[in-house]
Amino acid sequence: MGKIKFGYGWALKFLLAAILIAAGILLKVYDVQVVYAATGMAIVMYSLLRVVPLMKTLRKEVLRTINLIEIIFDTIMGGVMIYVAFSGNATDAFWKALYGYLLAVFFYARAIIYFTSMYYFGEKSEAMKFWFHVVCVTLAPTIFVLTILDKSIIETLGWIVLFISVSGGLYLGYDGYGGYRKYRESSKRLNDDKPVQKQPLVEKELPRPVSEEKEEKQIPAS
Numbered sequence: 001m002g003k004i005k006f007g008y009g010w011a012l013k014f015l016l017a018a019i020l021i022a023a024g025i026l027l028k029v030y031d032v033q034v035v036y037a038a039t040g041m042a043i044v045m046y047s048l049l050r051v052v053p054l055m056k057t058l059r060k061e062v063l064r065t066i067n068l069i070e071i072i073f074d075t076i077m078g079g080v081m082i083y084v085a086f087s088g089n090a091t092d093a094f095w096k097a098l099y100g101y102l103l104a105v106f107f108y109a110r111a112i113i114y115f116t117s118m119y120y121f122g123e124k125s126e127a128m129k130f131w132f133h134v135v136c137v138t139l140a141p142t143i144f145v146l147t148i149l150d151k152s153i154i155e156t157l158g159w160i161v162l163f164i165s166v167s168g169g170l171y172l173g174y175d176g177y178g179g180y181r182k183y184r185e186s187s188k189r190l191n192d193d194k195p196v197q198k199q200p201l202v203e204k205e206l207p208r209p210v211s212e213e214k215e216e217k218q219i220p221a222s
Contacts, residue, residue, distance in 0.1 A: 013176030017169040024165025036090040036099060040081025043106065047074040063117055070113055077102050100147030108140035 051071055058064045081102065084095050114133040117123040146153055 009176075009179055011176070011180075013172045013179065017172035017176060020165050020172065021169035024162040024169070032090045032096065033085050033088075036081050036095075037085035039099075039103065040078040040083075040085060043074050043078030043081065047071045047078065059123075060121055063121055063123065066113055066116075070109055073109070074106060077106060097147055100143050100153055103153070104140045104144040104147065106140075107136040107143070111137035111140065 048071075051068075054067055054071075055064055058067065081099070084090050084099075089095050090099075111133045114125075114129075115137075118125055118130075143153055
């Protein structure tokens with residue numbers, strides 16, 4: 001049996017690509033309920049998964065307290081969104097408006113806590129994280145104003161998530177295609193390789209001991 005190692009990660013990537021694209025399409029078809037549920041679950045997961053690492057790595061007690069309050073508030077907010085999504089009330093005008101307000105508060109609170117931690121408590125940060133929170137502090141009032149003007153952002157988010165889902169699915173599919181191609185090349189080598197014929201063992205003669213006899217030299221008589 002050949003010992004070529006196969007990788008089957010491509011199969012999982014194909015499956016995830018199909019699920020991701022299908023989820024994006026269904027999200028657009030049933031955009032209100034699914035956007036509500038997806039946003040709520042994302043906020044809850046983002047909040048809960050941060051608790052232990054964040055509490056262990058923050059240097060000051062006041063920062064741990066502030067971030068813990070934010071995590072509790074965000075978890076409750078996400079739980080409300082999940083409840084509304086599965087209760088069937090997500091299409092009501094009140095809940096569609098509340099979605100925009102909750103999302104604006106989420107982004108605004110995250111940005112405010114980040115900049116407060118950095119400028120008043122000396123927390124250091126990388127450039128990518130800084131610009132992400134600049135986007136958050138810009139996005140929050142935009143969502144708030146659009147919600148006040150009765151411009152529901154759920155439909156817009158549906159298109160954005162659809163684009164992300166399809167793009168991510170295509171990327172996973174392309175990556176899986178590369179893995180599948182390597183798998184087939186490995187399989188081809190396994191079938192093309194001829195069995196190696198073992199060479200017969202040749203017995204080698206043991207080295208003979210070197211004679212230690214020395215010829216005695218006769219000393220000529222003087």
